[in-house]
Amino acid sequence: MQADDAIAELAQRTRIVLVRTSHPGNIGAAARAMKTMGLERLYLVAPLHYPHPDATARATWADDVLERARVCATLEEAIADCTFVVGASARQRTLPWPLYDARGAAERVAAANEETAVVFGPEQSGLDNLELERCAALLQIPANAAYGSLNLAAAVQIVAYELRMAARSGAQSPETPLATAAELEYFYSHLQRVMEAADFLDPGNPKHLMRRMRRLFNRARLDQNELNILRGLLAAYDKPRPPR
Amino acid sequence: MQADDAIAELAQRTRIVLVRTSHPGNIGAAARAMKTMGLERLYLVAPLHYPHPDATARATWADDVLERARVCATLEEAIADCTFVVGASARQRTLPWPLYDARGAAERVAAANEETAVVFGPEQSGLDNLELERCAALLQIPANAAYGSLNLAAAVQIVAYELRMAARSGAQSPETPLATAAELEYFYSHLQRVMEAADFLDPGNPKHLMRRMRRLFNRARLDQNELNILRGLLAAYDKPRPPR
Numbered sequence: 001m002q003a004d005d006a007i008a009e010l011a012q013r014t015r016i017v018l019v020r021t022s023h024p025g026n027i028g029a030a031a032r033a034m035k036t037m038g039l040e041r042l043y044l045v046a047p048l049h050y051p052h053p054d055a056t057a058r059a060t061w062a063d064d065v066l067e068r069a070r071v072c073a074t075l076e077e078a079i080a081d082c083t084f085v086v087g088a089s090a091r092q093r094t095l096p097w098p099l100y101d102a103r104g105a106a107e108r109v110a111a112a113n114e115e116t117a118v119v120f121g122p123e124q125s126g127l128d129n130l131e132l133e134r135c136a137a138l139l140q141i142p143a144n145a146a147y148g149s150l151n152l153a154a155a156v157q158i159v160a161y162e163l164r165m166a167a168r169s170g171a172q173s174p175e176t177p178l179a180t181a182a183e184l185e186y187f188y189s190h191l192q193r194v195m196e197a198a199d200f201l202d203p204g205n206p207k208h209l210m211r212r213m214r215r216l217f218n219r220a221r222l223d224q225n226e227l228n229i230l231r232g233l234l235a236a237y238d239k240p241r242p243p244r
Numbered sequence: 245m246q247a248d249d250a251i252a253e254l255a256q257r258t259r260i261v262l263v264r265t266s267h268p269g270n271i272g273a274a275a276r277a278m279k280t281m282g283l284e285r286l287y288l289v290a291p292l293h294y295p296h297p298d299a300t301a302r303a304t305w306a307d308d309v310l311e312r313a314r315v316c317a318t319l320e321e322a323i324a325d326c327t328f329v330v331g332a333s334a335r336q337r338t339l340p341w342p343l344y345d346a347r348g349a350a351e352r353v354a355a356a357n358e359e360t361a362v363v364f365g366p367e368q369s370g371l372d373n374l375e376l377e378r379c380a381a382l383l384q385i386p387a388n389a390a391y392g393s394l395n396l397a398a399a400v401q402i403v404a405y406e407l408r409m410a411a412r413s414g415a416q417s418p419e420t421p422l423a424t425a426a427e428l429e430y431f432y433s434h435l436q437r438v439m440e441a442a443d444f445l446d447p448g449n450p451k452h453l454m455r456r457m458r459r460l461f462n463r464a465r466l467d468q469n470e471l472n473i474l475r476g477l478l479a480a481y482d483k484p485r486p487p488r
Contacts, residue, residue, distance in 0.1 A: 032398075038388040142412065144279060144282040149305065154277055194480075
């Protein structure tokens, strides 16, 4: 898939949901932020003032996104047909929800093929706990601990940017799906067997090297081709070899 | 180095320069965007209206960044003591300058230890050619080809965010420098020898597998520890083994 196609595909199934937004200017600026990154589907849940000239002014040339925005009475209505809902959260939450940073959430959205909503709460208070419980995961934008209060449209801009970056980089290996978690586990146990057979693991601390290897290959996000090559290498180690 | 220290170090030597900004609200919003990501040093070159209540209002709690902003008459003055100057550019330019995307530019800034300026032009026209010629490199934010016009403060937000992400990820492997290009070449030739000895390379197309392996490990950006473990594994393959 070409990068542009990957972004268009993601845009088709990914909506931005703004809940109880106070300032209509932020709605317009969010529409503009979305459009600059190729996103188009904006949902507004019970906006305080909308439509409003401030929204139109700040949208500039993204007025088409604004005009097609769907206004809903409740969050439930806005996310009814979604299979993945992620809620933006500025604060540490005690909810035991999966927590992604913006990049990780975007990679998760780009990798799946799901109807997805990214939900942003009101400017002052953020999403309330009932709303967060509608989300399958939380998203946090890494920010200054002393002042992490991003403007709403700025937060939408970063998330939309990361979605575009993730779709683009996902498109770079078109034919090759990523290795699944189960396949990776199989690879890690094979790797561990080879390391043990080679007297390479420290028996006093066997997990240390494996942890480093896991961190390395998790970071690299192996695709199936790459995994097959690495497994072939491990298998070659197991084979009897001609004498040297 | 801890992540927070890495960000503070980067913030100390990195300034954001806004040139001939038309709307004072954008100056305030840019100050807020900077502060949310831990940046503090704002330079304003010949702003059209400044100081201005719109700037103060949009800065919200980043008024300290705004108050300490340095107003300069010319770009030369604002970047006089910088050793790396990168100019944001929305359009394709014919200048034969090094071109980074936002992420690449941030990685470049984080990796070096230089007094750095990231320069943003006026909202409508961007930096002019004389101003771009003062820059050592250009920065482009990947955006919708049909509508790539980010709001100025939104562009500052993305660049500040990528600077924070780059400083943080540079800090994640504190004691362990990245493998050098020469070390990687040595590793790749060792890997190729092992693959050949294991009859694993296709003699008709020997470079194909190696190209995939290079792409994988370049993407992962190996540190020295990881490289040592992988080289240990290859060395174990070379060693004579007990009969099975």
